[in-house]
Amino acid sequence: MDIILTALKNSAMLTGQLLLIILPLTISYEFLKHKQKTLEEKTWRVFGITQNGLVPLITGVIIGLTYGAGVIIHSIRSSNMDKREAFLIMLFLSICHAIIEDTLIFVVIGANGIILVAIRFFLAFIFTYFAYRWLFFKKS
Amino acid sequence: MGWNTTSNFIRVSDLMLKEKQKNYFLNNLKKGLFNGLSVTLLMVKVIIPCYIIIELIKHFGIIRVIGNFFRPFMKYFGLPGEAAIGIIAGYTINLYAAIAVLSPLKLSTKDITIVALILGISHSLSVETPVTQKTGVNSWMLFCLRILLSLLAGVGLNLIWTLF
Numbered sequence: 001m002d003i004i005l006t007a008l009k010n011s012a013m014l015t016g017q018l019l020l021i022i023l024p025l026t027i028s029y030e031f032l033k034h035k036q037k038t039l040e041e042k043t044w045r046v047f048g049i050t051q052n053g054l055v056p057l058i059t060g061v062i063i064g065l066t067y068g069a070g071v072i073i074h075s076i077r078s079s080n081m082d083k084r085e086a087f088l089i090m091l092f093l094s095i096c097h098a099i100i101e102d103t104l105i106f107v108v109i110g111a112n113g114i115i116l117v118a119i120r121f122f123l124a125f126i127f128t129y130f131a132y133r134w135l136f137f138k139k140s
Numbered sequence: 141m142g143w144n145t146t147s148n149f150i151r152v153s154d155l156m157l158k159e160k161q162k163n164y165f166l167n168n169l170k171k172g173l174f175n176g177l178s179v180t181l182l183m184v185k186v187i188i189p190c191y192i193i194i195e196l197i198k199h200f201g202i203i204r205v206i207g208n209f210f211r212p213f214m215k216y217f218g219l220p221g222e223a224a225i226g227i228i229a230g231y232t233i234n235l236y237a238a239i240a241v242l243s244p245l246k247l248s249t250k251d252i253t254i255v256a257l258i259l260g261i262s263h264s265l266s267v268e269t270p271v272t273q274k275t276g277v278n279s280w281m282l283f284c285l286r287i288l289l290s291l292l293a294g295v296g297l298n299l300i301w302t303l304f
Contacts (some may be wrong), residue, residue: 007244011191014243018187018236019180026179027172056275069271076275083276090277094268094286095261102263105235106256109243110304113299116256123261123293 014108021104029063049128052079053089060089064098084135091131097126183236190229190240198244217258217291218298219251230259231287232266250301258294262286 002071049057056072065072072093076086099117197203207221214221222245230238238259242252265283273279 001226003199004192007192007203008188011188011240014191014240015180017186018183019176022179022183023173023176026176026182029175030172032167057171065268065271069274073271080280087277090272090282091285092277094272094282095289102235102256102260103240104171106252106260109239109252110247110249111252111256112249114189115253119257119293119297120260124289124291132161 017108018105019090021108022101025101049085049088049092050081051140052081056089057092060093060097065093071117087135088128088131092124094127095127096120173303179288186233186237186241190237191244194225194241194244196295216298217254218302219254220247221245221246223251223255226255227258234264234267238263254294254297256303257297258290261290261293 051133052075055075059071059075063071076089099120103113103116104117194203197206203222203225206225209221210224211221214224217223223242226238226242226245229241238255242255247255265286269279269283272282
């Protein structure tokens with residue numbers, strides 16, 4: 001019985017810590033959602049990803065695949081983008097997503113956040129670059 | 141007369157705009173708070189049972205059996221065998237379950253960072269694979285790639301960490 005009580009107390013404390021991280025994040029997501037339209041106007045292209053892919057990319061990196069699912073699916077489908085581009089975006093996102101929440105959650109239990117963020121961005125860029133070279137230069 | 145009415149009109153529209161902005165701010169705040177609380181409710185439902193189960197397993201010594209079973213695999217990541225439970229929980233359920241499992245184990249900073257990298261790359265696969273599928277991308281390839289890459293990243297970080 002004693003074990004269950006201490007487990008309850010400790011898990012309540014853990015939940016409290018996580019709550020302090022999650023509440024500010026979910027509130028700032030709401031404000032971020034309204035800024036999306038201004039991003040779509042610039043034209044650029046990096047690693048085969050054009051301005052159409054910027055909205056799903058930024059949404060995924062900041063919010064994550066679970067809560068950003070609606071925005072990501074909608075913006076990839078509605079912009080009629082190339083299948084290769086969609087694959088590159090999903091590849092980048094599968095390595096590097098929900099970067100704020102995931103990192104902070106693990107920092108609470110004692111991880112080194114800077115190393116985590118740096119490695120995930122590094123790996124995502126490397127893999128997207130090689131997939132881009134492979135997909136876009138295969139024919140020539 | 142005409143000037144007066146226009147200035148009044150401007151003042152009224154200005155007030156309406158301010159009211160609108162205030163509503164926009166409050167609405168966003170309300171929506172964010174609501175979302176945060178519903179996420180927390182979801183989290184509590186996962187964290188508390190997982191935490192209690194792990195504490196019980198620890199108390200009855202079953203964790204040592206599981207740890208010994210996974211030790212040969214976890215050796216490559218430089219992790220204790222018990223961390224495998226956290227990784228499996230993260231892969232199949234979600235990150236909150238993984239944290240509830242890892243928190244009572246009292247791992248070192250290095251161990252937690254390695255686990256966090258592995259789980260950061262691939263987690264809650266049961267929820268996120270359907271999302272990747274709905275975008276029209278080959279989700280099986282991404283699914284395999286994520287698991288493979290997360291394990292490789294874990295091995296790599298362990299090597300780098302022990303070298304420096």
